[in-house]
Amino acid sequence: MDRVPILKIGQTLFVSIQIDLQDESVIRLQEDLADELAVTRASGVIIDITAVEIVDSFIGRMLTMIGSISRLFDAETVIVGMRPAVAITLTELGLSLKGVRTALNAEKGLEILNGKT
Amino acid sequence: MDKVPIRSGDDVVRVRQQVRTAAAENGLSLVDQTKLVTAASELARNTLVHGGGGVAQIEAVKSPTGRAGVRLHFTDEGPGITDIGLALTDGWTSGTGLGLGLSGARRLVDEFELDSKPGAGTSVMVVKWSR
Numbered sequence: 001m002d003r004v005p006i007l008k009i010g011q012t013l014f015v016s017i018q019i020d021l022q023d024e025s026v027i028r029l030q031e032d033l034a035d036e037l038a039v040t041r042a043s044g045v046i047i048d049i050t051a052v053e054i055v056d057s058f059i060g061r062m063l064t065m066i067g068s069i070s071r072l073f074d075a076e077t078v079i080v081g082m083r084p085a086v087a088i089t090l091t092e093l094g095l096s097l098k099g100v101r102t103a104l105n106a107e108k109g110l111e112i113l114n115g116k117t
Numbered sequence: 118m119d120k121v122p123i124r125s126g127d128d129v130v131r132v133r134q135q136v137r138t139a140a141a142e143n144g145l146s147l148v149d150q151t152k153l154v155t156a157a158s159e160l161a162r163n164t165l166v167h168g169g170g171g172v173a174q175i176e177a178v179k180s181p182t183g184r185a186g187v188r189l190h191f192t193d194e195g196p197g198i199t200d201i202g203l204a205l206t207d208g209w210t211s212g213t214g215l216g217l218g219l220s221g222a223r224r225l226v227d228e229f230e231l232d233s234k235p236g237a238g239t240s241v242m243v244v245k246w247s248r
Contacts, residue, residue, distance in 0.1 A: 001126070020133065022126035023162065054133065054151055056158040057217040085151035093155065093221035094207060 004029045006036050012113055013040065013075075014106075016048040026062040033066055037073035044113035045070050048106055050081030060095040067100035076101065078109040118176040123164045123191075132161040132173045136189060139175050143185040144247040153187060153245040156222040160191045160241050163218055168193025168239055178244060186227070186246040191239075198233040205231070 001024045007014045013036055019025065033045065047063065049055070055063070067077040078101045082090075090097070103109040119139070121132050136157040140150040157173070164171040171193030178188045198204045207220045219241075223229040226243040233239035 020130045022130050024126050053137070054155045054158055056155050056162075057221055058158075058162060083151075085148045088148050089151045089155045089225065092152065092224055094217050094224070095221075 001025055001028065003032070006032055008036070008040050008042060011042050012044040012046060012110065013037065013042045014046050014048070016051070018051050021052065021059055023058055026059055030062055030066055030069065034069050034073070037070055037075055041073075043075050045075055045077040046106055046109045046113070047077065047079045048081050048109075049079060049086070050083070050105075052086065053083070055082075055086050055090055055095075057093060057095060060090060060093075060097060064097055064100055067097075071099075076113060078103050078112050080104065080106050080109040118174055121173045121175065122170075123161050123173055123193075124170045125165070129158065129161040129165060132175075133158050135175055136187070139177060139187045140245065143177050143187050145187065145245060146248060149245055149248070152225040153189075153243075156225040156243060156245075157189055159218040159222040160189070160243070163239075163241075164191045164193045164195075168195030171195070171238075180246060184246050186244050188242065188244045191241045194238040197235045197237050197239055198231075199235050201231055201233060 002019045004015055004017055063079060070077045080103045101112060103112055119135055121135055133154050137150060137154050140153050161173055174190040176188045178186045203209050205220050226245050228244035230242040
């Protein structure tokens, strides 16, 4: 199983998913992020899915849960870089990623986090 | 026709990759490729989690009017589905999921056939046509 690395830049945890996600990798990412949030007290999480070719119901649910978990650590999650085909497919699948913020790219995601009061 | 065994999470990823290749080779648009691969991911996970593993068959097909498409066939010898109507309902789940796997996969493809009996495994066949 491949693991997704988590980088801390200032007060933000940055995750860029560059692998074909299998369920175990996503669950592991969720756990690793919770640990990192507790240790680093970061105030924001950016998850870059530019390289992710599909988001199915499992991956979508995990992304939503990561948003909920980080909120419990007083951190906000922004998902950035979703491909247009992925957005169309997610919507047709019936997933809305409710409760997670999204932004076009990492730069805009950072703007959202930095504007957080 | 390619046969891919589904016995682990790695195999689910392999199914997605092979479906992507077949979809691209048979002229599906990027959006349709993504829809088919997403449906394949849902169905392969069902085969693994609910069926206890099984096989995916990936096949190029032609419609009577000459359109190219890709047919996927997932089979397992697991416990089967007791109430197919219920299993296809949005939001109904047998476990901890969102209950969008089967119903969502059906929305993402052009043809969908589910065959299952309690104790006799499950077979799901889907087709996505190029436009």
